[in-house]
Amino acid sequence: MEYMSEEGYNKILAELKQLESVELPRVREAIAEARAQGDLSENFEYHAAKREQGRILSRIRFKQRVLEHARIIDRTLLGSDTIGLLSKVEMTNVANQMKMTYTIVNPHEANILEGKISIKSPIAKALTGKKTGDTVTVQVPAGTLQLRIDNITLG
Known part of the structure; x- marks a missing residue:
């Protein structure tokens, strides 16, 4: 369990929502576009988008764990x-x-x-x-x- 301010909690929550609602759909769209170009073995855009997706998903899981164990301090x-x-x-x-x-x-x-x-x-x-x-x-x-x-x- 980690204690934090309400402002800190809200900031992490806002970042999580940004990642889930903006960043992840953007990178999924980039993967779909790259996949449509054909041969994936030599498709740099596809591999770059997949790496970015992995980074975003990892960040989402991290933020979720932080919020799961967070407790807001009553000032x-x-x-x-x-x-x-x-x-x-x-x-x-x-x-x-x-x-x-x-x-x-x-x-x-x-x-x-x-x-x-x-x-x-x-x-x-x-x-x-x-x-x-x-x-x-x-x-x-x-x-x-x-x-x-x-x-x-x-x-």
């Missing part, structure tokens, strides 16, 4: 005194005083460009359970970070 039951899933954390890198803000989310919702990091990431693991004012040491691929937690809110 009203979450507290903002300690860091956990869906916490928005404002922190400062102690070494260079650089401020950063991340929301801790399910791995399927993670998107660094949107400021969302996976709860399974090194930074989120180090932050989980901590409170405002705490300083944590995080081992990341680039080295070690000292982060001071400035504020915690619900993301």
Whole structure:
């Protein structure tokens, strides 16, 4: 079972519907057109369309499994005194005083460009359970970070 936000659940559901109702019919049509051209053994378009169909079907099965095991978190039951899933954390890198803000989310919702990091990431693991004012040491691929937690809110 995986917990996620309602927005994350809806985003995965929308992607699944797009794959099933738009992408899969498009590739099936391409397969039918390529098949109509005759000899399939040397038909590049046919083989490319079949590979694309396999990729789409695999993606559909993956999204279905994610949704099957997903549970939407009721934000009203979450507290903002300690860091956990869906916490928005404002922190400062102690070494260079650089401020950063991340929301801790399910791995399927993670998107660094949107400021969302996976709860399974090194930074989120180090932050989980901590409170405002705490300083944590995080081992990341680039080295070690000292982060001071400035504020915690619900993301």
